[in-house]
Amino acid sequence: METNTPRKEIDSRTAAFQEALSGTGIDVAIIVQSADLFYFSGTVQRGYLIIPSKGEPVFAATGDPERIRQESPLSKIDPIRGIEDLVSIIAALVNGLEGAVIGVEEDVIPAALYKKMAFLFEGAHLKDVSTLIRALRMIKSPYEVELIRESATIYPEVISQLERVLRPGMSEIALESELVLLGRKRSHFGYVRVRAFNQEMYYGHVISGPRAAAPSYLMSPTGGMGPCPAFGQGASFHPIEPDTPIIIDLCFGISGYLSDQTRTAVMGSLPPEMEKAYKLLLDLKVEVGEMLRPGAIPSEVYAKALQIAERLGISDNFMGFGPRKAKFIGHGIGLEIDEWPVIGKGFTTPLEPGMVLALEPKLTFPGLGVVGLEDNYLIGENGAEKLNQLAEDIIYIPQQSH
Numbered sequence: 001m002e003t004n005t006p007r008k009e010i011d012s013r014t015a016a017f018q019e020a021l022s023g024t025g026i027d028v029a030i031i032v033q034s035a036d037l038f039y040f041s042g043t044v045q046r047g048y049l050i051i052p053s054k055g056e057p058v059f060a061a062t063g064d065p066e067r068i069r070q071e072s073p074l075s076k077i078d079p080i081r082g083i084e085d086l087v088s089i090i091a092a093l094v095n096g097l098e099g100a101v102i103g104v105e106e107d108v109i110p111a112a113l114y115k116k117m118a119f120l121f122e123g124a125h126l127k128d129v130s131t132l133i134r135a136l137r138m139i140k141s142p143y144e145v146e147l148i149r150e151s152a153t154i155y156p157e158v159i160s161q162l163e164r165v166l167r168p169g170m171s172e173i174a175l176e177s178e179l180v181l182l183g184r185k186r187s188h189f190g191y192v193r194v195r196a197f198n199q200e201m202y203y204g205h206v207i208s209g210p211r212a213a214a215p216s217y218l219m220s221p222t223g224g225m226g227p228c229p230a231f232g233q234g235a236s237f238h239p240i241e242p243d244t245p246i247i248i249d250l251c252f253g254i255s256g257y258l259s260d261q262t263r264t265a266v267m268g269s270l271p272p273e274m275e276k277a278y279k280l281l282l283d284l285k286v287e288v289g290e291m292l293r294p295g296a297i298p299s300e301v302y303a304k305a306l307q308i309a310e311r312l313g314i315s316d317n318f319m320g321f322g323p324r325k326a327k328f329i330g331h332g333i334g335l336e337i338d339e340w341p342v343i344g345k346g347f348t349t350p351l352e353p354g355m356v357l358a359l360e361p362k363l364t365f366p367g368l369g370v371v372g373l374e375d376n377y378l379i380g381e382n383g384a385e386k387l388n389q390l391a392e393d394i395i396y397i398p399q400q401s402h
Contacts, residue, residue, distance in 0.1 A: 005042035029103035103129035176206035209244035262374035292384035
């Protein structure tokens with residue numbers, strides 16, 4: 001399978017970014033964060049990607065230049081000794097540093113690197129380009145859509161094997177490992193990139209019973225105890241008990257592009273109140289899904305979702321419980337799992353064709369667990385297309401089958 005990003009894709013992204021740079025008065029941008037570096041160059045090998053507002057980008061390589069040439073279609077790949085060599089390269093591109101405006105990814109680069117750049121590029125002004133990049137990456141090209149569409153086929157294949165791999169007494173981590181192994185064999189590259197600071201993730205969450213409702217440091221309606229306090233979220237070594245919900249929220253991907261899907265399972269049966277609430281949650285998902293169309297304001301969709309939850313009588317448990325409620329119901333996906341748009345509070349950029357997002361309505365019941373589901377949607381000209389046809393019902397695993 002061809003995994004290199006096509007030249008025309010890189011050129012299109014670069015041209016769009018250069019137009020955004022010119023429109024905001026930025027002379028040149030320095031790209032260093034892995035997801036952004038891959039997006040604009042096709043590689044994550046070590047170096048600094050320098051994109052002027054006009055002209056050809058330069059990949060200033062601190063890693064192996066031959067490896068970079070194998071993976072990136074860019075023409076100008078120049079080895080450098082270190083960041084100090086960027087001074088002469090950028091000065092040549094912008095006709096001197098004095099008064100030049102240099103864009104950097106202020107949302108993700110370390111403070112030490114920012115200070116180093118400010119010192120080296122004396123006379124120039126540093127300006128944030130992270131919002132320009134995130135807005136650009138928010139609209140997927142047909143090439144990107146096809147990769148996400150293909151990645152979304154992995155989860156249904158994996159979850160179809162649940163009854164075969166789930167065994168009584170199995171730990172959450174053991175079940176997660178079995179399911180992830182199936183995805184890895186299928187083609188999942190195995191890493192889930194998260195842009196937000198200190199938001200980490202293995203492959204997603206396979207958590208069960210009351211532990212799923214435990215609060216954690218992750219900004220999510222689900223928590224999980226995790227394997228240890230050093231990584232206190234997600235799957236644990238605790239056994240999965242019968243008659244308790246198992247939330248199976250996993251990310252799989254192809255060529256860097258992720259899908260993010262969830263289903264709820266149980267060995268035996270769920271408490272009646274959770275079954276009833278889940279059916280109401282499906283009604284909510286249908287109503288919210290119909291709102292996902294061009295021109296819709298994400299914050300307004302989120303506000304209407306809260307109103308629907310109130311009307312259906314599930315608002316107390318919707319997207320968390322008590323003071324710990326997630327302030328969103330959906331998020332963009334792509335090279336990172338927390339891309340724009342966010343179907344949540346405060347996000348007012350209208351939906352557009354080409355956006356791909358994960359819609360994840362969930363209900364948290366302290367002392368019992370979490371039920372919910374998640375599917376990926378492509379915003380089209382007339383509405384949203386669900387990228388898989390996986391059944392949305394709770395997955396019941398008969399205990400006697402084991």
